[in-house]
Amino acid sequence: MGLRLFNTLTRSVEPFAPLDPAGRRVGMYCCGPTVYDFAHIGNWRTFVFADLVRRTLEFRGFIVNHVMNITDVEDKIIKRVKETGQPLREFTSRYESAFFEDLQTLNCLPPHLTPRATDHIPDILTLIGQLITRGVAYQAPDGSVYFSIEKYRGCGCTYGQLVRLNFDEMRTGERVKNDEYAKESLADFALWKARVPEDGDVFWPSPWGEGRPGWHIECSAMSMKALGPSFDLHLGGEDLAFPHHEDEIAQSEGAGVQPAGQRFVKHWLHGAHLLVEGRKMAKSLGNFFTLRDLLNQGFKGREVRHLLLSAHYRETFNFTLDGLHGARTALGRIDECVGKLRELAGPATAEPDPALVNRFTDALDDDLNISATWAAVFDWVRDTNRRLAESALSPQQAAAALAAWTCVDSVLGVGASAETGAPSDILALAEARAAAKKARDFAKADKLRDELKAQGWTVEDTPKGPKLKKVSP
Ligand SMILES: [Zn+2]
Numbered sequence: 382m383g384l385r386l387f388n389t390l391t392r393s394v395e396p397f398a399p400l401d402p403a404g405r406r407v408g409m410y411c412c413g414p415t416v417y418d419f420a421h422i423g424n425w426r427t428f429v430f431a432d433l434v435r436r437t438l439e440f441r442g443f444i445v446n447h448v449m450n451i452t453d454v455e456d457k458i459i460k461r462v463k464e465t466g467q468p469l470r471e472f473t474s475r476y477e478s479a480f481f482e483d484l485q486t487l488n489c490l491p492p493h494l495t496p497r498a499t500d501h502i503p504d505i506l507t508l509i510g511q512l513i514t515r516g517v518a519y520q521a522p523d524g525s526v527y528f529s530i531e532k533y534r535g536c537g538c539t540y541g542q543l544v545r546l547n548f549d550e551m552r553t554g555e556r557v558k559n560d561e562y563a564k565e566s567l568a569d570f571a572l573w574k575a576r577v578p579e580d581g582d583v584f585w586p587s588p589w590g591e592g593r594p595g596w597h598i599e600c601s602a603m604s605m606k607a608l609g610p611s612f613d614l615h616l617g618g619e620d621l622a623f624p625h626h627e628d629e630i631a632q633s634e635g636a637g638v639q640p641a642g643q644r645f646v647k648h649w650l651h652g653a654h655l656l657v658e659g660r661k662m663a664k665s666l667g668n669f670f671t672l673r674d675l676l677n678q679g680f681k682g683r684e685v686r687h688l689l690l691s692a693h694y695r696e697t698f699n700f701t702l703d704g705l706h707g708a709r710t711a712l713g714r715i716d717e718c719v720g721k722l723r724e725l726a727g728p729a730t731a732e733p734d735p736a737l738v739n740r741f742t743d744a745l746d747d748d749l750n751i752s753a754t755w756a757a758v759f760d761w762v763r764d765t766n767r768r769l770a771e772s773a774l775s776p777q778q779a780a781a782a783l784a785a786w787t788c789v790d791s792v793l794g795v796g797a798s799a800e801t802g803a804p805s806d807i808l809a810l811a812e813a814r815a816a817a818k819k820a821r822d823f824a825k826a827d828k829l830r831d832e833l834k835a836q837g838w839t840v841e842d843t844p845k846g847p848k849l850k851k852v853s854p
Pocket of ligand 1: 411412413600625
């Protein structure tokens, strides 16, 4: 039936069809991290969701150009830069590299392009210039440049495409300079913020005086630069729908750069919030986790990924530590089954068994119905285990089952042992050994190495980390 996705613009599930006349190339933009701290687990839900969308599109044969920006200048960053006294780039680069490390830990495919806002100031200035020329932006007495919602609406454009807005509450002449504000504070928003003493060294020259860009204009400029004025997919967390995405649409469409009849973005996707242990995440409640916090508690990236991918992206999800233990058990069941299939298949190869792949594809096509995809996977695990126990599978059939799993896991991305085929207990021993070595407890590390050997596995230390190998019997 083909891939169908919910579109926030139309508030309905629609067949996904890219702008490309050949129907193959897809431009996809996801609002990236604001690099002023380590990303928390709520942020990661959005990025893992974006990865699921990208992998699904590739699985369905599309050629995706995945762009994710780095917000490296905005209100919160400037505040932190001022507190730390570090130069902007020095401050943000630490969190930027941490972000990419975490992205890898969660097995998210790296985006093809990750533009930084500070590298696109000229593009931002050009766009602001276009908005002024078209009469929908103006410089206010405070020196900053604002987007005029009234003028924009006066041109027949719609402000409030993603969220419903009450314009009666908007008082003319009101402006908002902060990057973040609520619907109740609906007002002209800042495109270029005139330099103030609190900005320290963070400013650039512009035709409207020294200053810095607003957060929203950054994404309009970078997305259109990378993907053109009209592109297929824009993603983000639902908290970004207003004002960030609404303002992105206004700026991009307000510049009038789209071909006639085309919108800035054809299809908007928003991921829902995350609760942690049943409540909104807050440092004061002790339920605020970065990915690193969870890794320090001994959890693995794939376990976190599995849990983040367990609920539908449009449903609020309750993330719990119990849930992470559940993810470990669930992945252990997959590992065990895949390990046995590998053993049985040996060198045999085969085309993927279509039963699992078809059921999985139908579930994905249905607006990424992730619960149905997992149900397909775990039914398959149960059925495969039964057939293995009954010795009812030939090596050829085992190879077909393995190929089906590989296919499915190209989207889910939770397979741990693709390279070695080591079962989870062996992986756990290898990890314990690596930890012992790191703690310089070499006696314990040697003991664990012997234990691995007794179970038929050798471990080799390579520059890329320890590598497991099965000893041929
Ligand atoms: Zn954005």
